Amino acid sequence: MYKRILVPTDGSEITAKAVETAVELAKLCGAELFAVGIKEPFPYSAISEMQPVPPQEFYDAQERIAAGRVKAVVEQATQAGVSAHGHTIEALHPWEAIIDHAKNQGCDLIVMASHGRRGVSALLLGSETQKVLTHGTLPVLVVR
Template identity: 60%
Template sequence: MYTHILVPTDGSELSDKATQAAIELAKRLGARLHAFTVTEPYPYSPLAEAQPILPQEFLDAARSQADRFLKRVRELAAAAGVACEGSHVEAAQPWRAICERAGELGCHCIVMASHGRSGLAGLLLGSETQKVLTHCQLPVLVVR
């Protein structure tokens, strides 16, 4: 049924819960995991007078952080005996990157966290999970 599962991670505690759920599901189904993280593009214009951080510094820090997140998922999966690869992409719309990566890899489902924002906060801040649920054709298991 589900032999390839995508698990997006942002390094948060909730994301760790989704990772654990994805690992358990993969183990029970004999599936493999693909850990995935999205970082935002450099937020400052190269033409701006002031840049609090240089573009290369920003990119290096983002890559380093993404590598840490992915390494953690791979280690947890390995400890459970679950095959896991990982990848990282820079994108302005994480939900879109998640849907696209799942499709590119031929994943059968996505396991991801929801931060549980509702009401005005959910409306203003948006929900990447809600957007994945709305736009992705794959089954999505949401962990809270």
Template identity: 45%
Template sequence: MFKKILVPVDGSRLSHAAGEFAADLARQHGAQVIGVYVIDPFPYIGIGDASAVGLQAYLAEAKAAATQALEDLRQACAQRGVPFAGDTIERNVVYEGILETCDTEGCDLIVMASHGRKGVQALILGSVAQKVLTHAKVPVLVVKPAAT
């Protein structure tokens, strides 16, 4: 039924759980997993050498986190014998980067984690999962955090 499953990752424990779920689902359907890590652009544009150093440090750390998160997903897929491809992209709006990747890669399902924020925290931080659910043209499977 599914051929390409997009899995947005952020390096969190919840993202890892969603990746494992997606890899299991991909194995059952004979599908490929496409991983994506969306880097927010450097949040400050300043003048002088300090901003250039800050930008380089920010990008180096963000790319290292992306590499680790995608490697984690790659290993989950490899353990299950599932084909995997991953990419790191930079976008101003994370959910738009996820949806753009879905369209570009021809994915027919998005599997992602929800951090389960509630109340004021959800209102202030927003929800990437909610925005993906609202705007996606393909089915979205949201992996919720386990009850504690």
């Protein structure tokens, strides 16, 4: 059925459900699991002296957080007997990075949570899952 499954993770509780589903599905199908964590780019401003955090410190923190989340998914999959790979990617638009990474890894399914943002930010920014569904061509399993 599915051979290569991508699951994005942001460390949220709702994403944990998607990860659990992706691991179980990968185990049932004998598929490989690809976990991806998206890092935010440095928020440059016109006034460089006003940066609250130096760029390298920001990048290091983003990598540490994303890598930790991805590592947790890979460990969960490995404990379940599923072959897993983890990657972190810096992207301004997470949905684009998810679609591109799925294609680059030869994935045939993306498993995502129904939403990662709540409230006004969800209304203003839209759901990353919705954008993957709208702009992608791969099947997407949405977990609630």
